[in-house]
Amino acid sequence: MNFKYLSRFACLSALSLMTFSCSEDDSPSSEPSNSSDYRPYHLVIGSSPTGESETYIQGTTVEELNDPNKTYTFNGYGREVPSTRTARLYTSNDGETVYNLNYGGGDIAKYDYISGQNYDLLLTTDIQAVMGTLYPRWTKIDDNYAMLHNVTTEHIYEDPDDENSPYLRTDATVTLARVDLNTMTVLENRSFQFPYDEDNSEEGIHTFRIDAPVIANGKLYYGVAKRFYDALTGENGTMVYDNIETLVVDYPSLENETTIVSTVAQGSTNGYRTPVAHIDENGDTYQMVTNGSATIMKISNGVYDTSYNKFNIGSLLGYNAEANTGWFYVGNGIGYVPVLNTDLGDNSSSNWKVIRVDVYNKTAVEMNIPIDLWLRQYQWASVIDGKLYMALASLGGVGNVYIFDPSSTSADGYTTGAVLQTGTTDASYIGLF
Incomplete structure (x- = not known):
């Protein structure tokens, strides 16, 4: 096994801006006890908010996550998970297995x-040949399967060899592949042209990304992001949405592609690295609109539910709020949304909030988190005993495990558990898996 610990990365501070402290006061966390009534959980940190980023992981117990006297650090401690850019991680339902997409490396891996x-690498699979890129995205569908997905685009001109000839449209080719998580092998895989609207295509509007699928009634529902190609300049221009759209394919065959559309809201629905759509206890899907004002839509029986209209979270908060990563669902209509206050800054700023939402009653409460948060790369939170556990710390600072109680409508409806240290100016916790 090739173990690379964060201490080695830290002590190269003279050569890199991404430094972790080598102070003698920063003692590594002790090995977690194996005595727990719960499955193991995993804390993950990323070393940089931009560009290439190293990712590190360590396991723990629920008892320690709840202990305010426990301190976690990645100084000289933690298993590096290979990633050209920040790793895309999932765990098995029992927490005993970790899966990783090496985004930019073109492979997926499985760890025990x-x-x-201490994690043992079990299997690695190269997926570049199947997906046609080193940069596909993926989503764990259930404990047995995951979906890999990618979109490639091509600008079509009347004369294929002359970009000065009349522009016709931009074609988007979708590639999907289903992965068996037991063997880490690719099963069904298929490429097809994204179903396009002729009028939009002639105007240069096209799909450039899909992500964050969920399964409902034997179909996969993929969030969609679009771009505007300006044929006059040969560059991408500003995309102005007039609707939202979701790609739908049969599962597991990945056939019969179609889309559902609503003009009630406007924006993308693909998210970033966080779940975007969740199926509630009634079988309905609640999907986040991930640019523009933070909004949740409802999909019922395979179409957008016109009777639900929309849940505009941003209109309840008193500032321009964008939920451009996704959100976490706890149950009974209650979830928690990382929201960016765009009045105070863009994605790179530490102006993020955590909002408790009730999608049934369309209420939103900003949680009183007393630290500056940067959550652009945040990937995962865990539901344990009906409460949501999030690893929250300021960028390069300290924080805690936050335990949100969905039964409370108070802005202080949480408790704090273990202390979280980052150890460097540009490190951030990206999830509790």
Whole structure:
């Protein structure tokens, strides 16, 4: 096994801006005890908010996550998960296995959790040949399967060899592949042209990304992001949405592609690295609109539910709020949304909030988190005993495990558990898996 610990990365501070402290006061976390009534969980940190980023992981117990006297650090501690850019991680339902997409590396891997920082690499699969890129995205569908997905685009001109000839449209080719998580092998895979609207295509509007699928009634529902190609300049221009759209394919065959559309809201629905759509206990899907004002839509029986209209979270908060990553669902209509206050800054700023939402009653409460948050790369939170556990710390600072109680409508409806250290100016916790 090739273990690369964060301490080695830290002590190269003279050569890199991404430094972790080598102070003698920063003692590594002790190995977690194996005695727990719960499955193991995993804390993950990323070393940089932009560009190439190293990712590190360590396992723990629920008892320690709840302990305010426990401190977690990645100084000299943690298993590096290979990633050209920030790793895309999932775990098995029992927490004993970790799956990783090496985004930019073109492979997926499976690790067996032993204890603490000890993980054994079980299988690695190159997926570049199947997906046609080093940069596909993926989503764990259930404990047995995951979906890989990618979109490539091509600008079509009347004369294929002359970009000065009349522009016709931009074609978007979708590639999907289903992965068996037991063997890490690719099963069904298929490429097809994204179903396009002729009028939009002639105007240069096209799909350039899909992500964050969910399964409902034997179909996969993919969030969609679009771009505007300006044929006069040969560059991408500003995309102005007049609707939202979701790609739908049969599962597991990946056939019979179609889309559903609503003009009630405007924006993308693909998110970034966080779940975007969740199926509630009634079988309905609640989907976040991930640019523009933070909004949740409802999909019922395979179409957007016109009777639900929309849940505009941003209109309830008193500032321009964008939920451009996704959100976490706890149950009974209650979830928590990382929201960016765009009045105070863009994605790179530490102006993020956590909002408790009730999608049934369309209420929103900003949680009183007393630290500056940067959540652009945040990937995962865990529901344990009906409460949501999030690893929250300021960028390069300290924080805690936050335990949100969905039964409370108070802005202070949470408790704090273990202390979280980052150890460098540009590190951030990206999830509790």
